Amino acid sequence: MIGRRSVLTHRVALAAAAVVVTAYGYAIRPAAAAEYVMKFGTATINETQHQYIKFYKEALEKASSGSIEVQIYPASQLGPIPREIEGVQLGTIQGYIGPVDFYVGLEPRYGVFSTPMLFRDEAHVAATIHDPEMQKIILEMVKPKRMIGLATLSIGVVDYAARSPLMRLSDFNGKKIRINGTALERAKMAKLGATGIAMPLSEVMPALSQGTNDLVKTVSVTNDTFLVSLAVVSQAWLDKLPPNLQKIVLDTGQAIQPTTQAWEIEFTKKLNDDWTNLGGQIHPLPAEDLAKMKTLLDSVGDEVTKDQAAVHDMLVKLRAVAAKH
Numbered sequence: 001m002i003g004r005r006s007v008l009t010h011r012v013a014l015a016a017a018a019v020v021v022t023a024y025g026y027a028i029r030p031a032a033a034a035e036y037v038m039k040f041g042t043a044t045i046n047e048t049q050h051q052y053i054k055f056y057k058e059a060l061e062k063a064s065s066g067s068i069e070v071q072i073y074p075a076s077q078l079g080p081i082p083r084e085i086e087g088v089q090l091g092t093i094q095g096y097i098g099p100v101d102f103y104v105g106l107e108p109r110y111g112v113f114s115t116p117m118l119f120r121d122e123a124h125v126a127a128t129i130h131d132p133e134m135q136k137i138i139l140e141m142v143k144p145k146r147m148i149g150l151a152t153l154s155i156g157v158v159d160y161a162a163r164s165p166l167m168r169l170s171d172f173n174g175k176k177i178r179i180n181g182t183a184l185e186r187a188k189m190a191k192l193g194a195t196g197i198a199m200p201l202s203e204v205m206p207a208l209s210q211g212t213n214d215l216v217k218t219v220s221v222t223n224d225t226f227l228v229s230l231a232v233v234s235q236a237w238l239d240k241l242p243p244n245l246q247k248i249v250l251d252t253g254q255a256i257q258p259t260t261q262a263w264e265i266e267f268t269k270k271l272n273d274d275w276t277n278l279g280g281q282i283h284p285l286p287a288e289d290l291a292k293m294k295t296l297l298d299s300v301g302d303e304v305t306k307d308q309a310a311v312h313d314m315l316v317k318l319r320a321v322a323a324k325h
Contacts, residue, residue, distance in 0.1 A: 034069035091236030101180035150253025
C-alpha cells in the first residue's frame with residue numbers, strides 16, 4: 001500500500017530526487033543560544049509532515065523569543081518509526097509526526113482510521129479529524145503513553161503500485177503490498193487477494209531493490225483509504241519547561257495546523273503532474289471495479305473490530321463524526 005503523502009509510491013521518486021539538493025538534519029541555531037532544544041523527527045521528507053515541522057520551527061522559535069530551538073530530522077534520521085516514537089516516550093526525542101497507524105501498538109483505537117470506505121475524499125477526512133469532538137479524542141489518546149498530541153492532519157489518499165501494473169481489481173490477487181501494519185490494512189489486503197507486508201519507511205527502498213515488494217511506476221487510484229497523521233511532543237521533555245513555554249509549545253502546534261492543511265491541499269494538486277513528468281502513469285480503476293471493491297471492503301471495519309469493544313466503539317464514534325461532514 002502506498003500513500004501519496006507518505007513518500008511510498010511516486011512520492012518515493014520525488015523525494016529521492018529532492019534529497020540530492022536538500023540538507024538532512026536542520027541544526028542551525030538561532031542568533032542567541034536557546035535554553036531548550038527540541039529534536040523533531042519524521043520518516044518522510046519534502047512533503048506535508050516535513051513541512052509541518054518547518055512551519056512549527058519558524059512559529060515556535062518566534063513565539064518563544066528564541067528560548068526553544070527546533071531541530072528538524074526528516075527521512076528517519078532519528079531511527080525507524082518505532083524507535084522515534086519510543087524516543088518521544090522516553091524524552092530523548094522531543095517531537096515526532098507520522099501516520100496514526102504507527103501508534104496502534106500503543107493505542108489500538110488509532111487503527112480505525114485505516115478503515116476502508118470510511119471517507120469520501122481528503123476534504124472529508126480533514127473536516128472529520130478537525131471536528132473539535134474528534135480532534136480532542138485523537139490528541140488525548142496518546143497522553144497515557146507519555147506523549148501529548150500537537151495536531152492532526154489529513155495527508156492524502158492511499159494509492160497502489162506494482163511491477164505488474166494494477167489495471168483491474170483482479171490484478172491485486174497474489175500481490176505482496178507494503179502496508180503500515182494495522183489489522184484493518186491486513187484484512188483489506190486479504191479481501192483483495194493480496195498479502196499486506198508491514199515495514200517502516202526506512203526499509204521500503206531496500207525492499208524494492210530486493211524484490212520484497214512488487215512495486216513500480218504505474219499508480220492505481222481507488223480512493224478506498226486515506227492517511228491521517230498525528231504530531232506529538234514528549235511529556236517527559238514538556239514537563240521540564242516552565243509553564244509559559246509549555247503553553248507556547250502546545251498552542252503553536254495547533255496554530256499551524258490550518259496552515260499546514262492548506263499547504264497539503266496545494267501540494268496534492270501537483271502530485272499527478274510531478275509523477276507523470278517523472279515518467280509515471282496515473283491509472284484510476286474502472287468504475288465497475290471500484291463498485292466491486294466497495295462491496296468487498298465495506299464490512300472490513302466491523303469484522304476486524306467486533307471483538308475489541310473499545311476499538312469498535314471508536315469506529316462507531318468516527319463514523320458518527322464523519323457523517324456530520
